[in-house]
Amino acid sequence: MVTTKKMPMPPAPAPATPPEAEAKAVETIFDCRDVSVSYGDKLAIRDVGLSFGRNEITALIGPSGCGKSTFIRCLNRMNDLIPGARVSGTVEYHGLDLYRADVDPVQLRKRIGMVFQKPNPFPKSIFDNIAFGPRVAGMDGDIEEIVESALRRAALWDEVKDRMKTNAFGMSGGQQQRLCIARALATRPDVLLMDEPCSALDPISTARIEDLMAELKQEYSIIIVTHNMQQAARVSDKTAFFSVELDAADGHRIGHVVEYDDTQKIFSNPGDERTEAYVTGKFG
Amino acid sequence: MVRGALFAAALLSVLTTAAIVLSLLRETISFFGDVPVGDYLLGTKWTPLFSGDQQSFGVVPLVTGTLYLSAIGLLIAVPLGLLCAVYLSEYARPRVRRAIKPVLEVLAGVPTIVFGFFALTFFTPVVLRDFLGISVNQFNALSAGTILGLLVLPTIASVAEDAMSAVPASLREGAFGLGASKLQVTLRVVFPAALSGIVAALILGASRAIGETVIILIAGGQTANLGIDPTQSYQSMAAFIAATSRGDIPTGSIEYETIFVVGFTLFVITLTLNAASIRLVRRFRQVYE
């Protein structure tokens, strides 16, 4: 779409333009077409076509093993780390094909943040955890300011500002996960990928993170994989329902997208009967 | 009753330690009846087997010789061992790892006498003299130290690799997810997380190097030397003990007692290292729950 090598030097990224100016036309951040992933010779997901918009929260729901996590890991090329994983199709980020040969996945992951299912803070101090991303990226600026800013955006600053040098493992599970969110925010991404971020947490921590997501939406675009349908209904603007089919040859599970629409519609009036069966609890 | 019998067996280990300490102490005390402690600890001339006024009991050359040879060995074994460990743990493909790890374990199982043979009959004449053209003594520190390093390398590599492999994958994933390169993940996340195990590996290696006898006995020479010229011959504490006990030494003579005094010194040094290792490991241990 856009040429790459001879771009004139653009100004620093502009702050969010007021939504009214663009009315219903939401800017597309990610555009995925015919994405399939196989591990070795086993197909894991096939022909996924989804696009994600700016400052939206999109939920990916579906029964376990249907490839939601596999798909989301395509967006920041984390599947590259798995030997034998092959991704086909097109994943466009701001119009740029992420799987082009000249794209550096390491740089890419600084613009696209990820939060994992089980909180995985480093065995370092809270400060060093947050500072890790900016440091390895060689970000300019005062590191302490960057850290504080990230912690404020994750609504964690007040709780930890007096113990920044203590080990992150002293925190509770919910706090650790918010730490991981803050850590992801520190590199100034514009997208946050969340892979079942609350499934290892208690209900209260889960509620706090859901509130956080509503706040973060104003600055970031969020894509969240979740097992919890109620959560998807609560927080997301759009929802994609994944399902499984069995491979004809050896019966292994292949994931694919059944339906993708506004969350309201998916949960009250889904177009596909499989979606309806899932969201009304008939299976899954 | 069964418990009592088993406990008695366990006591044997305590008895062994007691026996070691006792056997060392008795002769050591007797030794210090004849030789002042200050002369021993601070004296720089070690010629216990000479006679008359040539006989001197300053242990410093033995200690410095031991440390010097170990230092050469560790200079080689630590960087190479850690690099091997990092490679096996973080970079090698599973197939490559499966092929190389057993080689490492084979190397770790080679008896030290084989290394001693290699040092004296190949490394000194062929590698040092012919290939590198360094004029060294038949028995020299460079040969003994380098081969000592070769001995210790698999130990360091193996223990360090175990420590790094034990770092959970979720930590690496988190770091990659933040946009770190493989090198950054390895050096900034895995290495610090595995630090206690790596420290343990290093101290284990140092301990083995300090206590090693045969390589130095065969390739290092029999003269207690105070200098740091790698082309000269040196003697370590362990080598002295082995060399001296092969002679015909009457029980109770002062020469007999030197075996024990030096043995006691060596024992204290390795025990201190071991204690330091336990303490350091505890301090650096990272809990990743």
Next chain:
Amino acid sequence: MTGAQIARSALAQRTVLPRASGAGRLWDLLFRIAMYGAIGIGMLALGTLLFDVARDGLPKLSWSFITSFPSRIRPEAAGIESALVGTILLMAITAVIVVPLGVTTALYLEEYADRTKWWNRLVEVNIQNLAAVPSVVYGILGLAFIVRGPLGLGNVLLAGGITLALLVLPVVIIVAREAIRAVPPSIREGSLALGATQWQTIWKQVLPGSLAGIVTGIILALSRAIGETAPLLVIGAAASPRFNPDGLFSDFSALPIQIFVWTQDPNREFVSLAAAAILVLMVVLLLMNSVAIWLRNRYEQKW
């Protein structure tokens, strides 16, 4: 596209495509070179060592080499029979001592000992310290207590066996403990819940379950023992004896000692014999390690 959109897109592309300067890449490359270099040096060293020993020693290997006694003057007639027999007998004596003592101590520490009691902790710390003591110090212990001193056996086969047994005992205990610890508590609980005594549980459930690990560990410890030279030097093993040990109280030698003596001989022929003896020793060790690995693979319990 609005101006802001264009800017965002440009930012994305600017940061996602690789930078021109590859400082990070340079470090990455240097590091990889260092790593491969390290592995290469390790392999090269091992290869050279094996090659050198084989080149020198293979020509000297023969049946008569194994069945002749060493000679101090005639290399053509010298062999390792006394040393080989000595090594095998030493291994046997060591095993007889170390197996019951090591396993029972390990059982005690894992199954019976109350870890809060100070004397049990003392035993544990003790064993760890003993494992770190250099082998030459065990030789001194043997010299002072077993060869001379209270036991006063003289520098005989039994003294060698006891010394080596004490040397590897801590290793056997540690390995046996790991094998016993690997048996999950659920197995023990199941047995006790059926009314078995603790000893019955150990004898019928824990020991059989950990046997593979214990035996593997013992074999590996023994292979360590027979490769040791220093303790035998200190307690006075004989050099080049022209007879096999004829009893527990006979003079003895062992392969490492014979290798040691021949390596230092000024006559190059004897040095080659040392290489041949090394090959024999390595074959014995290889056999033992292979048996250990085979046992482990075949009988190992995966809980």
